[in-house]
Amino acid sequence: MSEETKEKEKRLEGNDDRKETNTGVSVKLYYGPEDISSFEYNRCLGNPGEYPYTRGIYPTMYRGKLWTMRQYSGFSTSENTNSRFKFLLEQGQTGLSLALDLPTQLGLDSDDPLAKDDAGRLGVAIDTLRDMEEMFDGIPLDKISTSFTVNSTASIILAMYVATAEKQGVEPSKLRGTIQNDIIKEYIARGTYIFPPEPSIRLIGDTIEYCIEHIPRFNSVSVSGTHICECGATPAQGVAYPFLTGVAYLKEVLSRGYTIDEIAPLLSFHLIAGGVQFNFFQEIAKLRAARRLWAKIMKERFHSESERSMRLRFSTGGMGGGMTEQQPLNNIARISFYALAAGLAGSQSMNLPCFDEAYAIPTDEAIRTSLRIQQIIAYEIGIPDVVDPLGGSYYVESLTDFFEKEIAAEMERIDSLGGILRCVEDGTIQRQLADQAYQVQKKLESGEMIKVGVNRFQIDEEDRELEVFEVDPETLSRQMTRLDLIKSERDNQKVESALVALKKAALERENLMPCLLDAVKTYATVGEIVGQLKEIYGEAKQVSIF
Amino acid sequence: MPHRRPIRVLIAKPGLDGHDNGAKIVARLLKDAGMEVIYTGIRQTVDAVLRTAVQEDVDVIGLSILSGSHLSICKELVEKMKKENIDDKMLAVGGIIPRKDVNRLKEMGVAEIFGPSSTTKEIVRFIQDEVQKRDEIGGTRR
Numbered sequence: 048m049s050e051e052t053k054e055k056e057k058r059l060e061g062n063d064d065r066k067e068t069n070t071g072v073s074v075k076l077y078y079g080p081e082d083i084s085s086f087e088y089n090r091c092l093g094n095p096g097e098y099p100y101t102r103g104i105y106p107t108m109y110r111g112k113l114w115t116m117r118q119y120s121g122f123s124t125s126e127n128t129n130s131r132f133k134f135l136l137e138q139g140q141t142g143l144s145l146a147l148d149l150p151t152q153l154g155l156d157s158d159d160p161l162a163k164d165d166a167g168r169l170g171v172a173i174d175t176l177r178d179m180e181e182m183f184d185g186i187p188l189d190k191i192s193t194s195f196t197v198n199s200t201a202s203i204i205l206a207m208y209v210a211t212a213e214k215q216g217v218e219p220s221k222l223r224g225t226i227q228n229d230i231i232k233e234y235i236a237r238g239t240y241i242f243p244p245e246p247s248i249r250l251i252g253d254t255i256e257y258c259i260e261h262i263p264r265f266n267s268v269s270v271s272g273t274h275i276c277e278c279g280a281t282p283a284q285g286v287a288y289p290f291l292t293g294v295a296y297l298k299e300v301l302s303r304g305y306t307i308d309e310i311a312p313l314l315s316f317h318l319i320a321g322g323v324q325f326n327f328f329q330e331i332a333k334l335r336a337a338r339r340l341w342a343k344i345m346k347e348r349f350h351s352e353s354e355r356s357m358r359l360r361f362s363t364g365g366m367g368g369g370m371t372e373q374q375p376l377n378n379i380a381r382i383s384f385y386a387l388a389a390g391l392a393g394s395q396s397m398n399l400p401c402f403d404e405a406y407a408i409p410t411d412e413a414i415r416t417s418l419r420i421q422q423i424i425a426y427e428i429g430i431p432d433v434v435d436p437l438g439g440s441y442y443v444e445s446l447t448d449f450f451e452k453e454i455a456a457e458m459e460r461i462d463s464l465g466g467i468l469r470c471v472e473d474g475t476i477q478r479q480l481a482d483q484a485y486q487v488q489k490k491l492e493s494g495e496m497i498k499v500g501v502n503r504f505q506i507d508e509e510d511r512e513l514e515v516f517e518v519d520p521e522t523l524s525r526q527m528t529r530l531d532l533i534k535s536e537r538d539n540q541k542v543e544s545a546l547v548a549l550k551k552a553a554l555e556r557e558n559l560m561p562c563l564l565d566a567v568k569t570y571a572t573v574g575e576i577v578g579q580l581k582e583i584y585g586e587a588k589q590v591s592i593f
Numbered sequence: 594m595p596h597r598r599p600i601r602v603l604i605a606k607p608g609l610d611g612h613d614n615g616a617k618i619v620a621r622l623l624k625d626a627g628m629e630v631i632y633t634g635i636r637q638t639v640d641a642v643l644r645t646a647v648q649e650d651v652d653v654i655g656l657s658i659l660s661g662s663h664l665s666i667c668k669e670l671v672e673k674m675k676k677e678n679i680d681d682k683m684l685a686v687g688g689i690i691p692r693k694d695v696n697r698l699k700e701m702g703v704a705e706i707f708g709p710s711s712t713t714k715e716i717v718r719f720i721q722d723e724v725q726k727r728d729e730i731g732g733t734r735r
Contacts, residue, residue: 149609149660153636161638164662165609238611238635278614372709405709407691408661481617488618492713501710518661591634593604593617593624 069496070282070326072449078441086444091339095434099342101335101447102435103393104358109431114389115362115396116421117144117194118414125182127519128171132186134411140418142192142224144398145182146170147204152239154200154577157526167522169408170196174530175537175570179207180214189217193224194269194362194398199241201228202254203576206563209262225266225315225362228254231292234471234587235480236274241577244468246584250559252299257560258313259305266315268296269362276319277368279484282329283450285319286337287457288476290344291467297349307349311356320394321365321385323487330385331437332446333454334392337361340451362396363389367404373508374500378402383420390430391437397421408518474590481593530572537570545569546579553583600724601651605633605642607666608658616657619687619707619716623655626717639669647679652724658688664697671702681731683723687711 064076075082093099096106105111118140132143147170150162156174157166166172173179188211197204205226209219230247233240240247251268258267272280272289280288293314300310318337320330341359345351365385370378379402389397399417401409409417424430437443461470470476490496497503545566552562566576604620606613613635624630631649633642646654658666663686674680686698687707695706705719 153609155609161609161636164607164665165660168661169610233611236612236614238613239609277612405689407689481614481621484614485618485621488622488713589634589636591613591632593620593630593632 068326068329070324070329072326072329072446074442078445080441082441082445083448091444091448092435092438098346098354098357099339100358101339102438104338104360104395108393108434109390109425110434113141113425113431114394114421115142115192116140116418116425117142117362117396117398118401118418119144119146119196119398119409125171125173125178128182129184129186132182135414135418136186136191138415138418139422142194142396143186144194145196147195147197148172149239151204151573152197152200154203154241154573154581156572156574157523157530159574163523167526168518172522172526173204173207174526174572174574175533176207176210176567177529177533177570179204179211183211183215187217188212188215189221191223194396195224195226198227198230198233198237198239199247200573200577201226202250202559202563203567203573205254205257205265205267206560206567210564210568219261220263222262223264225269226254227271227317228268229270229289229292231295231467231471232271232274232288234590235288235476236278240587242580242584243587244472246580247587248295248299248468249556251296252303253558253560255296255300255310255313256303256305256558259300259309263313265313266360267313268293269315269317270296271317273317273319273322273364273366275480276322276324277366279480279482279487281483282319282324282326282333283453283457284480286333286340286450286454287461288467289316289318290337290341290454291458291461294344295467307345307351308353308356311345311349311351312353315395316359316361317398318361318363319366320363320389320392320397321381321400322369323491325365325369325381325385325388327384327388328437328443329446329450330388331392332443333450334361334363334389334394335435335438335443335447336450336454338393339447340454360395362398363392363394364398365400367400370400370402370404371498371501372405373505375402375405377500378404379416379420382417383424386420386424387430390424391435393435472590474592477590478592533570534572541569542566542571542575545571546575549576550579550583553580597728600628600653600720601649602628602630602653602655602720603633603642603646603649603651604630604655604657605637605645606635606657607637607639607642607670608660608662609636610658610660611635612659613657615659615687619655619657622713623717623720626713628720639666639673642670643673643677643679646682647677651682652727653683653685653720655685655687658686658690661689663688663690664694667698667701667703674702681727683720683727685720687716 065073092101095103148167149165151173155162157172255267258265270289270293272285276285297310338359342357345357382399401413401417403413464470494502549562549566602623604616606616620630620632683704685705686703690706
């Protein structure tokens, strides 16, 4: 058959010619009115800023305010991070995103024997309030928005941020930012849990409650779907599980007598746009579907009456899983597509991976390049001009319907198995994701899933010369000296009594935030505080399924 | 070749990093290739890895490290393996390892380093060949 006849044949077959996309979704050759026959503009989309917010949560979207441009940053000691932050702000970044080292995330001080290989390595070490004060020295906290990637010790870090603001003379109510504070995905995918689920969720409830009362502009939880997607979750699961998690946190605070419209506006989400299972149009449709579904859940299930609750605010992250070691500059193209998808989907904030992610902690050049990608999309190519430009596309609307159903069905399935907490505690979700991740890996190895430069279009690359970021080897000793100094300067009696009060409050299940604030102000260490709580709460069991 | 028991592999995640998706995938790949695989779970100290390796009498220790702490962890582990007289076991590392550190790790005694580009075939083949080589040298083993 000639090419021409083949083409003709294809046209005749019409749009029932289905194929599976790289993410396993069955799609037609093209889409038409019959694919969105039940489509009604007001019910399915609404104008931007109107229920069900499919087109975007604000009426003017990026014309009114561009997305927040963040890049994950923070390394070694607080002074280093302070200069890095000042550099990023000078470069036009509008929000800071702070990485904390693993010991801080796990409640271990830098002088803990378990911390010796990790202190100051993947982020900044915070042992006491002093570290936080120095990190934000000369950066007015009422002028910036800060995002903290911390979970099991989030309440302590938040207390330190509030205390730092107070010292700068900034009212807590003026603080803006986000604290990840999402423990459930730690048990599934990221691993920085300390306490068992039940008291961990109570602590999250404490921070939400504190934020409702004192820092209403702060996102007290950023429920994250990105990490689970790196561990094998499908795009739909990458929304369904954070939604189930968000609902679990809402219920915790509802049980304390708050209304849905007091709590829900403080939740934000971090959803994946990119990664191993990235498909451009599907990513956009999935995020539009997420907005519509969340609005419905808030309104129909929780009887919310406030727009602020129904608006799904999310940041997007691409994560490093989509980045390849082979031909690393190709990653700049991938990052651009992730960012474009996020922009077309109406994300509130972007945090892109960096092209050297498969090599080491990103260098300044790689971080800057990811920021420039955001700026090119924001300022050069016209993306912010029109809200939801893909709205009304037969394909995108049909996919949006598809993903809304998929996400809702997965939420129902998990609920029918006993709920998200149960499925995490008994390892159901971990087992499923491990299976799925394994299948993806096999598809990559067999070439069924194409990755350019990896299983197609490879070249011989013997001499890859990429500048690699190096951690200052003196970091640990410098941090330990600082810690020793602060311990010798502080009033240890005050520390002791603050810790006793904290333990008592934990035992009596009071909201811990006031006691945490008192404790951090005495320069009690993160390790000392967590040590007290471990005595009351115990530690989480590990589920290691492969 | 005399009949040998299946190759026993310990996949270990030392340090505080909890991203163990890669470790789990490799564990499963090796299991599917007919090896007996033990996975330690996350947050293991070097001493705990060593203890498990001895108790389980493994042929291979595979460390998964993404956090950049590979040099200090491997140095400590290799020294302790020598002290315990179990340095006949093959030690491999997988994860994000900057190129310039690869030779340093090999000089320490790490048999091979597998990065994001490594394929299952490469890993399985390497382990099989290396274990066979060590069996022949050791002679008396199994």
